[in-house]
Structures are given as structure tokens and as C-alpha cells.
Amino acid sequence: MSREALKSLRKRLYEAHPYCAYCDRPIKYGKSSLDHLIPVSRGGTDDPGNIALACLHCNQAKADRSPIEWAATILNAVPIC
Numbered sequence: 001m002s003r004e005a006l007k008s009l010r011k012r013l014y015e016a017h018p019y020c021a022y023c024d025r026p027i028k029y030g031k032s033s034l035d036h037l038i039p040v041s042r043g044g045t046d047d048p049g050n051i052a053l054a055c056l057h058c059n060q061a062k063a064d065r066s067p068i069e070w071a072a073t074i075l076n077a078v079p080i081c
Contacts, residue, residue, distance in 0.1 A: 001046035010034050013053040021052035022062065022070075031056055039064040 001009075014029050021035070035054040038044030041064050054062070062070040 006034060009048055009051060010053065020055040020058050022054055022058040025055060027055045033059045035059045035062065037067055
């Protein structure tokens with residue numbers, strides 16, 4: 001996907017839902033990033049259906065894991081009573 005196409009996708013995602021796809025907190029456009037749900041390094045593509053708007057913190061914390069793998073690491077870190 002070209003840089004212009006990615007820029008356009010980011011703008012459309014932000015206008016539709018200006019919240020992080022992972023933590024659901026509101027994000028400012030300048031602090032948002034695009035994240036591959038299935039990382040390219042794991043076979044994901046630049047298809048718009050594989051790209052989500054995320055805050056920088058969540059995008060960096062998720063790294064090259066799938067959303068399920070990332071959620072599992074978070075759930076394992078939180079004690080459940």
C-alpha cells in the first residue's frame with residue numbers, strides 16, 4: 001500500500017472512530033498510528049481489513065504479536081481473584 005493510501009486510511013479510521021483499537025481510549029490524530037492486526041512478519045498484509053488505528057503505547061506494546069497473543073500476555077499479568 002502506498003504512503004498516500006496509508007495516510008488516507010489513517011484519516012478515515014480516525015474520523016470513523018478516534019479511539020485506540022486495543023485500549024479504546026480516545027487518541028489525538030498526531031498520537032495515533034496504524035497497526036497490522038496480523039503482523040506482516042507473521043503473514044499479515046497491508047489490506048485495510050488487517051489494519052487498525054492504535055495509540056502509540058498499545059502499538060509498541062503489541063509489537064509483532066497477534067491481538068489474541070497480546071491480550072493473553074495482559075490477562076496473564078493481571079491477578080484474577
